Amino acid sequence: MGDNIYVVIEHLQGQVSEISYVMLAAGRALASGIGGELVAILLGHQAQNLAGDLAADRVLYMDDPALAEFTPDAYQLALAELIKTDTPRAVLLGDTSVGAEVAGALSVRLEIPLVSRCSSVHAKEGTPKFVSQICGGKIMAEGDLPGPTALVTMVPGDFKAEEGQSDQPAEVTSIPAPSFDDLKVTLKQYIEPEVGDVDISTEPILIAVGRGIQQEANLELAEELAAALGGTICASRPVVDQGWLPISRLVGKSGKSVKPKLFLAIGISGAPEHVEAVTGSETIIAINTDPAAPIFDIAKYGANVDLFELVPALTEQLQGS
Amino acid sequence: MNIVVLVKLVPDLVEELEIDSSGATLDTTFMRMIINEPDEHALEQAIILKEREGGEVTVLGPAIEDIDGVLFTAFAKGSDRLIKLVDGFELEVNNHALARAFTSVIRELNPDLVLTGVQAHNDLDGSLGPLVAEYLGMSYVGYVSGVTSSGDKLTVRKEYPGGLIGEMEVAIPAVLGIQSAEQPPRYVAISKVRQAMKTATIDEQTLTELDPSGGPTVSQMFQPQVGERAEMIEGDIDQIAAKLVELFGDLGVV
Numbered sequence: 001m002g003d004n005i006y007v008v009i010e011h012l013q014g015q016v017s018e019i020s021y022v023m024l025a026a027g028r029a030l031a032s033g034i035g036g037e038l039v040a041i042l043l044g045h046q047a048q049n050l051a052g053d054l055a056a057d058r059v060l061y062m063d064d065p066a067l068a069e070f071t072p073d074a075y076q077l078a079l080a081e082l083i084k085t086d087t088p089r090a091v092l093l094g095d096t097s098v099g100a101e102v103a104g105a106l107s108v109r110l111e112i113p114l115v116s117r118c119s120s121v122h123a124k125e126g127t128p129k130f131v132s133q134i135c136g137g138k139i140m141a142e143g144d145l146p147g148p149t150a151l152v153t154m155v156p157g158d159f160k161a162e163e164g165q166s167d168q169p170a171e172v173t174s175i176p177a178p179s180f181d182d183l184k185v186t187l188k189q190y191i192e193p194e195v196g197d198v199d200i201s202t203e204p205i206l207i208a209v210g211r212g213i214q215q216e217a218n219l220e221l222a223e224e225l226a227a228a229l230g231g232t233i234c235a236s237r238p239v240v241d242q243g244w245l246p247i248s249r250l251v252g253k254s255g256k257s258v259k260p261k262l263f264l265a266i267g268i269s270g271a272p273e274h275v276e277a278v279t280g281s282e283t284i285i286a287i288n289t290d291p292a293a294p295i296f297d298i299a300k301y302g303a304n305v306d307l308f309e310l311v312p313a314l315t316e317q318l319q320g321s
Numbered sequence: 322m323n324i325v326v327l328v329k330l331v332p333d334l335v336e337e338l339e340i341d342s343s344g345a346t347l348d349t350t351f352m353r354m355i356i357n358e359p360d361e362h363a364l365e366q367a368i369i370l371k372e373r374e375g376g377e378v379t380v381l382g383p384a385i386e387d388i389d390g391v392l393f394t395a396f397a398k399g400s401d402r403l404i405k406l407v408d409g410f411e412l413e414v415n416n417h418a419l420a421r422a423f424t425s426v427i428r429e430l431n432p433d434l435v436l437t438g439v440q441a442h443n444d445l446d447g448s449l450g451p452l453v454a455e456y457l458g459m460s461y462v463g464y465v466s467g468v469t470s471s472g473d474k475l476t477v478r479k480e481y482p483g484g485l486i487g488e489m490e491v492a493i494p495a496v497l498g499i500q501s502a503e504q505p506p507r508y509v510a511i512s513k514v515r516q517a518m519k520t521a522t523i524d525e526q527t528l529t530e531l532d533p534s535g536g537p538t539v540s541q542m543f544q545p546q547v548g549e550r551a552e553m554i555e556g557d558i559d560q561i562a563a564k565l566v567e568l569f570g571d572l573g574v575v
Binding site for chain 2: 138
């Protein structure tokens with residue numbers, strides 16, 4: 001048991017989240033490096049069909065009406081007993097609005113260590129290792145995965161979702177659910193994102209603004225450029241948090257993932273939460289005054305200049321062309 | 322409603338980060354520490370709740386660098402009580418240690434609600450909120466972008482990927498990890514902060530020991546190595562603009 005790697009499958013509204021497949025791919029690398037099994041943990045209600053394409057050695061499935069939709073305390077109860085009894089070497093969860101809060105509670109309740117923001121888990125000469133991505137993607141921190149059981153929350157990074165998918169279904173074993181009486185958190189309803197505004201996930205040309213735009217009034221510069229290019233404005237978190245653009249225009253972890261022909265990033269540093277949602281773009285061009293900005297790591301072309309000088313000049317040339 | 326807001330200081334990412342000679346930690350010599358941005362949203366949400374429903378807001382933070390400035394600013398914005406935890410803090414304190422330290426102080430305050438930022442960019446051992454909640458034996462919901470209260474229950478908006486919101490009901494007392502407040506954090510004039518420095522007091526709570534168990538040990542830090550960085554376009558502004566227009570043409574977007 002001590003060498004097995006457990007992956008907690010995240011799913012939302014009947015769909016397995018992409019991070020689950022990424023974690024299966026990472027879990028596979030770790031499991032084969034230490035000679036353990038890769039086990040997917042699926043919690044849900046009438047959700048066994050979600051196990052179909054999980055690339056695991058086996059699937060443990062817990063069914064209960066209380067697990068039909070994610071709530072943090074039901075997931076914590078479901079996982080606590082399982083981890084305590086089985087003592088896997090590591091339990092991988094998403095560093096997401098599902099996995100992060102479950103992992104924190106379990107770390108305290110079970111007194112086992114937690115490593116967050118991991119872009120990789122792997123083994124080096126049989127020793128399990130982690131790599132975490134911190135400080136907005138500017139620093140990587142590496143170390144031995146603490147034991148005997150480590151909770152790990154993962155961000156997309158070194159592993160591809162396709163590697164966590166399989167067309168050969170793994171064996172599914174049902175496991176008993178604990179008692180879910182007295183839950184303190186309940187889901188009342190889902191609220192779908194507002195429609196009526198554009199759907200940035202299907203737009204071919206996106207002009208994305210970040211913190212570098214500084215003030216709401218400066219958005220006009222980006223809007224003029226968007227008009228000249230026939231593109232659509234979107235933004236990273238700081239701009240939406242200021243209320244300058246609606247959440248329907250948010251590109252990132254809590255917002256949309258995009259895949260345009262052209263993604264023009266203006267004044268965006270490229271924090272991991274943003275980057276994970278733009279890597280599907282055909283061409284990324286970034287304008288930023290910070291030459292070390294992580295956005296230049298994923299952009300194909302870059303310009304290390306002041307957006308307040310370049311954007312008006314660019315708009316003018318486009319209008320004249 | 323009696324609300325406690327937990328704040329944490331994190332390295333300012335605008336400054337260049339250096340790794341120290343041990344290779345396993347950040348060089349703190351010239352590092353500037355600022356309030357964790359989601360914590361500013363937690364404070365704003367707390368003040369909005371207080372204005373709407375009455376009560377008191379207590380802000381709690383570790384005595385690191387400019388914590389006094391952060392706390393006085395929180396007072397100027399409308400919080401009522403300021404507490405800093407003194408002794409033993411190094412800039413790189415982990416969240417398990419911080420959560421244990423906060424917990425003993427929070428218990429004394431007996432709050433209905435504890436708000437903190439949903440995450441910080443330097444979290445290596447999970448975010449602070451879920452750890453504190455579990456030590457306190459309270460419920461936790463994170464990625465929250467809106468809170469309303471009715472009696473002994475809260476209704477919170479929890480963000481999921483793709484813009485989906487889960488409306489959740491949470492029994493109080495509870496800890497919430499705030500992603501963004503209902504309104505952007507309010508601006509406060511520097512003159513008001515100066516006034517707060519004269520009128521407000523910061524209570525000090527002394528800690529005996531910090532226990533970091535539960536977090537990982539870092540053996541090496543490095544800057545991410547990238548296969549291929551962007552091809553940088555050089556020249557004066559007009560030349561760069563012209564080159565970009567040419568690129569747009571090659572890409573078939575103009």
